Amino acid sequence: MHGRVKVKSTAQQEEEKRKEREKKLKVYLAARDACFSKRKEGIWDEGALQVTQQLLSSNPDFGTLWNYRRETLMHLETVRDEDEVQKIYEAELSFLESCLKVNPKSYGSWHHRGWVSNRLPRPDWARELGLCDRCLSLDDRNFHCWDYRRVVVKMSGVPVDQELAFTDRLIGSNFSNYSSWHYRSTLLPLLHPESPEEPAPPPRRASSSPPPSPQSRSHRVCEEQLLKEYELVQNAFFTDPNDQSAWFYYRWLLGRAEREEIISCMFVSREEERVSVAFSRAVNVSSAGLLLVLDGQPQRVEWRSVHPRFKHSPVWICDLAPGTISDVTNEHNLTVHWMEKHTHRDCALYTGRTESWCRDSATDQELFRSDLSVEKTSVLQSELQSCNQLRELEPLNKWCLLTIILLMRALDPLGYEKETLAHFQTLEEVDSMRSAYYGDLCSKFMIENTILKMEYAEVRVFSISDKSLTTLCHLDQLLLVTHINLSSNQLHRLPPQFAMLQCLEVLEANNNSIENLEGVYHLPKLEEVLLKNNKISTLADLEPLASCPKLKRLDLRGNPVTQVANVEAELTALLPSVVDLLL
C-alpha cells in the first residue's frame, strides 16, 4: 500500500473505471472458486497451475495460492520425467518474472522464486543473477532483490571475491549506494579475516553470554585489506561528503572488537563489612555466578545490585557476617570469582587498614578509546589528517566533524580536549536537530577525560564543574570516589546508577537543575550533600537521602522545597542524622 501520487479524473472516467472493476471482480471470483474446488478434489495438474496463475497475476500476495501451486509442482515432479519438470519450472520462472515486473517487492513472489530455484533440476544461475542485475538497476535499494541475490550466490557457490568485485563495480559507478556498502561489509570479513588461524569459537552453552555480533572479532578484517578499504571509502566521502553510506562504513572499518569481560574493581570496607564489585558490563548476578572466597573459605552471601530498580548492574554488593573482617588487627585475603567468564579478582585487606581495593584503571582497560583500533597509531594519525583536509573544504559537514572527534579521542583524548569541545560547538550549530544528542555525547567525553585526569593524579576526587554537563555516565568507574563536584552544570537528576558511588563522602552539585535524587541511595559513607540552587521541589524528592545513615550536612538553599510549609521540622524528622541543615 505504498506510494501512489494523486491524479485527478473526470466523472466519465470514473464510470468507465467502475464498469471495468465489476468485470474484473466477476472474473476474480470465478477463478478463485474454481481454484478451491479443484484443490478440494485433490487435482494437481497443469490446469491447476493455469487457474492459480490468473489469480496470482493480479494478487501476488495471496499466500495460499502459492502454497497450492507448490503442492501442484511437487506432485508433477513425481509423475513427469526430468526434462518435462525442467520445462515446467522454467515456465514457472518466466511467470514469476512477470509477477515481479508488476510488484518487485512482493514477499510471496520472491519467496516462491527461491523455492523454485532450489528444486529446478538444472538451475541457470547466470539467469538468476541477470534478473537481480536488472532489478537492481531499476531500484538499487530493493532489499528483496538483494536478499534473493545472496541466496543465489550461496546456492550456486559464487566465489566471494567475485561478489566483492560486483560491489566494486556498483560502488565505482555510484558511491551513494548504501546497499552495496552493506553487502561489502558482509563479504569482506569472509575474504580477508583478521586472523585466519584463529580457532573456531567454542560451542555456546545455554546460560552463556549473547552470540557475537558483526562488530566482534570473528567478523573483522585483516589490516592490509583495511588500508585498501580506507582508500576506497575516502574516495567516496571526498566525492560526496554528505552521503552517509561511506561514513557509516568508515566508522565500521575504524571500529574494533568488544573488549574483554573482566571484574574491573573490587572494594572491601571493614566498617560496613561489605564487598563491592564492579564488572566491565552490566550483569545479572544469578546467571553470572559470583563466588566470594575469604581466606580460602567460600562465603555464603547475598549479592544485591546498588538499586532495587536494577536486575542488571555493573556493580554488585554483599554484606559479610558481622565480625568477619571488622577486627583491624587481622589481615584477610578475598577473591571474587565470576564463574560464567572464568575470571576472578583478588584483594588483600591488610592489618591496620580499614579498606582496600584492587582495580584495573580506565587507561589499563583502554576504556575510552572510543571504539577505535589501537594497533597502529600512525594509521589513525594519517586518517585524522585526511579528515582534517576534508574539513578545510567542507567545514560544516557533520559526518566529517564526528569522525574527527572519534579519531582524536582514540589518539589523545586529553591532548585534543579543547579541539573536541570546539568541534562539538560547531556540530550543535550545523546539525541542530540533534543538538541534545551531541550535548549528551560531549558530556560523556568530558566525564571520560575527568576520569583519566583523576587516575593520573592518583586521587579519589572527581571534579567536573562548569562543563555544560547534561547527563551522567560511566558511574561504574566511580566506585572508589570519595569526593565528587558536579557544580554549575545542566544536570536534571542524579539517576539510580549514582548509587554505584559506594565510597562517596561528599557530594557537591550546586547550581544545576536537579529535581530528582533517586541515586543518592544507601550510600554508607556519605556525610555531606550540597545542592544549592537546584530544582528540588517536594519533600518526597528528598526521601532517598534518608537511606544514607551518616548524612550530617545538607545545603538546600535556593531550592523550591524551602518554601514548603513546615519544611524544617519535616526534614528533621525525615533525616535525623543531619545536624547542619541549610535552608
Place this chain on the structure above:
Amino acid sequence: MAEEESQFEEFEQIDFLGDRHVRFFQRTLQVLPERYASLETTRLTIIFFALSGLDVLDALDVIDRNTMIEWIYSLQVLPTEDQANLSRCGFRGSSHIGIPYSTKGPGVLHPYDSGHVAMTYTGLCSLLILGDDLSRVNKQACLAGLRALQLEDGSFYAVPEGSENDIRFIYCAASICYILDDWSGMDIQKAIEYIRGSLSYDSGFGQGAGRESHGGWTYCAIASLCLMGRLEEALSQRELDRIRRWCIMRQQSGFHGRPNKPVDTCYSFWVGATLELLDVFQYTNFDKNRRFILSTQDRLVGGFAKWPDSHPDPLHAYLGLKVHPALNITQRAFQHVQQLQQTWRGSTGSCSRHLCTFAISK
C-alpha cells in the same frame, strides 16, 4: 489584514484534523478502494489500524463494538473435535478461504485454513482495543499454533505450511506471548540469537543475518527484546549506544527507514518508538517530526500518507498517531491488558515496561 489572513492560513496548515481522521478510519472499516484488493488476505491488520486509530482519537463509539468483536472471533481458527489441527490454530486474516462464518467451536478442518502470526497478533490487539476480555480466545490452541511456526534458527514462519521467515514474525510472536501472558509459545533464547544475528555492521537490524539495516526491523528487534524483558541481557551497553546512534541519524525532518531514502510517515513510529524504548526519544526534534507528519495529512479525506501529495492509507494514517511503543496500541488498551493479566494471575504484580507515550497530536 492580509498579514492576519496569511497567519490564519499558516495556523490552518499545521493543525491536526482529528475529525477527518475519524471519518477516514470509519470508511476504512466499511469499504476499501480497489487498489487494496491484494490486502484481502490480511484484512484483519487493516481493521487493527482503523480500530487502534479510532482508539487514539478517542472515537471508538462511532462503531458497533459488539458486531466487530463477533466478526473478529469468527476469524479464530479453533481446534477440531479431535484437536488434530492444534498446530494450525490462531487467527486468520479474513474469510477469503471460504470457511463458513462461526464464532464458536469446534473448528472445521480445511486443508488451507490456518492462523497467520500477524493476524493472531492484530486480532488479539483489536479485541483488547474493543474492551473484550479475551475469554473466548483459545489460548492453548493459539500458543500451540505459535510453537509450530518457530524454526531452528529462532525466526518464525507466518503460516504453518511455510512462508518467508524473519524478524517481523518474531515481533508478532513476542506480542502474542506478552498479551496472553504465556511465553511457552516460543523458545525465547533461540529468538534472541536470531535477533542478535540480525545486527548489522552499522548497528541497525536487518530482517535476518547479513541483511541491510532498516527502521522497521530495528523496531521489531528492540520491541521484541523489551516485551521479553531481555533488552539489557541480549545487548551490551556499547551495542545499545550504537543502535541509538543509528536510529537518531534517521531523522531528516520526519524519519526515513534507511540512509539515503526519503522520509516516510510510518518511520516516525518505527524509529520513534524504538528511540522511546531505548530511552532517547528526547534527542529527536519533536517539531520537525510533527511538521513533516502533518504535511502528509490529507485535508480532504483524512488520514496520513507516506509522503506529502500521496494517497493516504490506513497504515500510515495509524502510524502517524501516538501509541504505546512496544505493543503498538493505546495506553488505555495497554492498561486493559495489564488488568486482564492481573486477573489471570490472581496477584497484584505487574510486568510493565515503559509506559511512556510520545505526543504527535493533542
